Amino acid sequence: MSEKDKEQKQGKNISRRSFIKGVGTGTVAATVAPAILVGDEKAAEAQTDEAVASAKIQLNINEEVTEIEVEARTTLLSVLRDGIDTTGNNVDLTGAKLICDKGECGGCTVLVDGKPVYACMMLAMDAQGKQITTVEGIANGDDLHPVQEAFIKHDALMCGFCTPGFVVSSVALLNENNKPTIAEIKEGLSGNTCRCGTYPFIFDAVETASQEM
Numbered sequence: 001m002s003e004k005d006k007e008q009k010q011g012k013n014i015s016r017r018s019f020i021k022g023v024g025t026g027t028v029a030a031t032v033a034p035a036i037l038v039g040d041e042k043a044a045e046a047q048t049d050e051a052v053a054s055a056k057i058q059l060n061i062n063e064e065v066t067e068i069e070v071e072a073r074t075t076l077l078s079v080l081r082d083g084i085d086t087t088g089n090n091v092d093l094t095g096a097k098l099i100c101d102k103g104e105c106g107g108c109t110v111l112v113d114g115k116p117v118y119a120c121m122m123l124a125m126d127a128q129g130k131q132i133t134t135v136e137g138i139a140n141g142d143d144l145h146p147v148q149e150a151f152i153k154h155d156a157l158m159c160g161f162c163t164p165g166f167v168v169s170s171v172a173l174l175n176e177n178n179k180p181t182i183a184e185i186k187e188g189l190s191g192n193t194c195r196c197g198t199y200p201f202i203f204d205a206v207e208t209a210s211q212e213m
């Protein structure tokens, strides 16, 4: 076999995937370079996957710091509902609901630095360094938030699946504007959907809460 043939054969041992991964970023390239140079594709892929697939992060959730290992693709909602922290405890904050999983229903709404955010659309890694408040963190100990009290008073739920999202969005709305008009309440809650159609009761509840706050 000629030298040229040998070089071509060796080149085929480095897959396109490994090559792209290897040159994609400086840090990744530095990590995988030795394995690629010796033509050890499996080792290169393992090193690369390890480098880009997961990381240990800290999230401030309901004023508690949670350390958790996440993949780059893990959403904040996934951490809240199904995450296991580095001490082996379930995060277990299931108030935010997984309904549409594509930023359309508002069932997964949480506060991030006080603003309502669809947790299904936010990567966990992007939530680092921010204050995350879930519906579980809205009440003050045993004292329900006025919005929660008003939802109960007005019977503003049927199946209840959308309710945590509406409560969180309502709190965000009233924190911004504590005396909204009905039109402003409708506008402020327009990112949340209730398939049971309890909108009139929800709007009444928010109006009542605004008088209490």
Ligand code: FES
Binding pocket: 097, 098, 099, 100, 101, 102, 103, 104, 105, 106, 107, 108, 109, 118, 119, 120, 121
């Ligand atoms: S589950 Fe996130 S917006 Fe619907």
Ligand code: FES
Binding pocket: 156, 157, 158, 159, 160, 161, 162, 163, 193, 194, 195, 196, 197, 198
């Ligand atoms: S109460 Fe059932 S979806 Fe809103």
